Amino acid sequence: MTNRFAVILAAGQGTRMKSKLYKVLHPVCGKPMVQHVVDQVAALQTQKLVTIIGHGAELVKSQLGESSEYALQEEQLGTAHAVMQAAPLLEGQEGVTLVVCGDTPLITSTTMEELLKHHEQVGAKATILTAHAEDPTGYGRIIRDENGNVEKIVEHKDASEQERSVREINTGTYCFDNQLLFDALKNVSNHNVQGEYYLPDVIEILKNQGHIVSAYQTMSFAETLGVNDRYALSQAEKTMKLRINKQHMLNGVTIIDPDNTYIGADVSIGQDTVILPGTIISGSSSIASNCEIGPHTEIRECKIGERTVIRQSVAHNSSIGNDVNIGPFAHIRPDSMIDDEVKVGNFVELKKAVFGKGSKASHLSYIGDAEVGADVNIGCGTITVNYDGKNKYLTKIEDGVFVGCNSNLIAPVTIGKDAYIAAGSTINQDVPSKALSIARARQVNKENYIDKLNKNE
Ligand code: UD1
Ligand code: CA
Numbered sequence: 001m002t003n004r005f006a007v008i009l010a011a012g013q014g015t016r017m018k019s020k021l022y023k024v025l026h027p028v029c030g031k032p033m034v035q036h037v038v039d040q041v042a043a044l045q046t047q048k049l050v051t052i053i054g055h056g057a058e059l060v061k062s063q064l065g066e067s068s069e070y071a072l073q074e075e076q077l078g079t080a081h082a083v084m085q086a087a088p089l090l091e092g093q094e095g096v097t098l099v100v101c102g103d104t105p106l107i108t109s110t111t112m113e114e115l116l117k118h119h120e121q122v123g124a125k126a127t128i129l130t131a132h133a134e135d136p137t138g139y140g141r142i143i144r145d146e147n148g149n150v151e152k153i154v155e156h157k158d159a160s161e162q163e164r165s166v167r168e169i170n171t172g173t174y175c176f177d178n179q180l181l182f183d184a185l186k187n188v189s190n191h192n193v194q195g196e197y198y199l200p201d202v203i204e205i206l207k208n209q210g211h212i213v214s215a216y217q218t219m220s221f222a223e224t225l226g227v228n229d230r231y232a233l234s235q236a237e238k239t240m241k242l243r244i245n246k247q248h249m250l251n252g253v254t255i256i257d258p259d260n261t262y263i264g265a266d267v268s269i270g271q272d273t274v275i276l277p278g279t280i281i282s283g284s285s286s287i288a289s290n291c292e293i294g295p296h297t298e299i300r301e302c303k304i305g306e307r308t309v310i311r312q313s314v315a316h317n318s319s320i321g322n323d324v325n326i327g328p329f330a331h332i333r334p335d336s337m338i339d340d341e342v343k344v345g346n347f348v349e350l351k352k353a354v355f356g357k358g359s360k361a362s363h364l365s366y367i368g369d370a371e372v373g374a375d376v377n378i379g380c381g382t383i384t385v386n387y388d389g390k391n392k393y394l395t396k397i398e399d400g401v402f403v404g405c406n407s408n409l410i411a412p413v414t415i416g417k418d419a420y421i422a423a424g425s426t427i428n429q430d431v432p433s434k435a436l437s438i439a440r441a442r443q444v445n446k447e448n449y450i451d452k453l454n455k456n457e
């Protein structure tokens with residue numbers, strides 16, 4: 001089998017994004033564009049995958065990690081100059097080299113595989129992935145001769161009126177005979193409107209040397225969208241979102257309104273889970289089967305068990321068990337661990353709280369820096385007083401405890417197993433197991449006091 005190599009171009013600043021963040025690091029459905037490209041290329045199992053880095057080199061490197069080798073392009077002199085930086089890693093080796101731009105996040109391994117197949121079948125030395133664009137503005141145009149053979153690519157800025165009327169565009173993905181590519185790159189000049197070394201010029205060079213150059217047109221322009229500005233970024237986001245949602249639906253997840261459901265690229269969801277409109281699930285969250293999530297719910301970096309219901313709520317960096325019922329309007333803050341069969345009702349906030357099996361906080365509570373055992377009932381309005389302005393302290397509530405409504409538990413404090421806190425208590429000392437603790441002023445009733453008041457008027 002022929003060797004396969006890949007070069008991903010990711011050194012540009014991305015001026016048109018008007019951003020401090022380097023272009024290829026802008027996320028699409030929560031994942032940086034260049035990572036989408038690398039993930040798809042990785043599926044092709046190339047012998048070598050080289051990413052050309054320049055602007056934001058260290059950040060791109062730390063994003064992609066070991067999945068790629070790197071070549072540094074110190075000055076961004078154009079896409080041909082970029083590929084040339086991979087010469088020390090690739091030059092002279094026999095095989096096919098795929099070149100992909102780091103700003104085409106929607107490209108799929110399937111399409112790249114088709115491109116490589118076409119390249120091999122026609123015995124070409126270079127094959128361009130092209131697409132038909134309704135609005136080709138900004139893209140390089142594919143110029144063919146009267147027989148339909150590819151002659152060259154002309155950049156939009158360099159194109160004549162007639163060339164600009166061509167709707168077949170260069171998607172920025174190509175494959176080349178590796179040895180010929182690096183030879184041809186040496187002959188690319190920068191005599192053009194932008195004063196850059198254009199990779200597309202390699203096509204004309206190889207053609208003039210008498211080699212077969214070819215084009216493979218994909219049916220899906222959407223897949224080849226190049227993201228140069230925020231408008232294109234929003235289009236990429238939209239297409240990627242629908243692609244991700246469709247995949248989940250085909251896997252057995254019900255998504256009531258896919259246009260208004262935002263699921264990150266690395267999220268997993270089990271069968272028969274229903275996602276209601278306005279829901280955003282991000283990071284590497286995983287949701288097991290038979291859950292009901294939403295409407296209008298935000299889940300970030302959470303692991304959620306089976307048959308759990310979360311309505312109109314926010315949950316971050318937490319684990320949530322099976323058969324849990326959350327919301328509406330609950331806030332699960334980072335480092336919370338919610339066990340099975342728990343209920344967290346409206347206007348309840350958890351932060352760094354362990355919540356044992358079957359425990360309930362049904363209404364209006366703040367439980368922070370707490371370890372709550374199993375089968376605990378937290379009454380409405382209960383607050384763990386965890387912060388003295390400087391430090392945070394732990395509240396421990398053991399199994400079977402009943403906390404009456406509107407209690408303050410001033411940490412550090414431990415409520416022993418099966419203890420009972422009377423409503424309205426402010427607890428600042430440990431409560432022994434099975435004790436009833438009442439910590440509030442005794443009620444005084446002043447008989448007929450109102451009549452006396454009225455008489456004095
Ligand atoms: C490029 C193509 C154009 C094609 C379009 C498809 C050239 C000259 N033009 O145009 O024919 O239709 O892509 O989307 O290639 N980069 C570097 N180093 C550089 C310059 C660019 O690494 O010196 C990287 C960028 O980070 C980017 C990619 O190459 O990821 C493409 O560069 P960009 O400036 O976006 O090219 P386009 O103008 O879109
Ligand atoms: Ca581009």
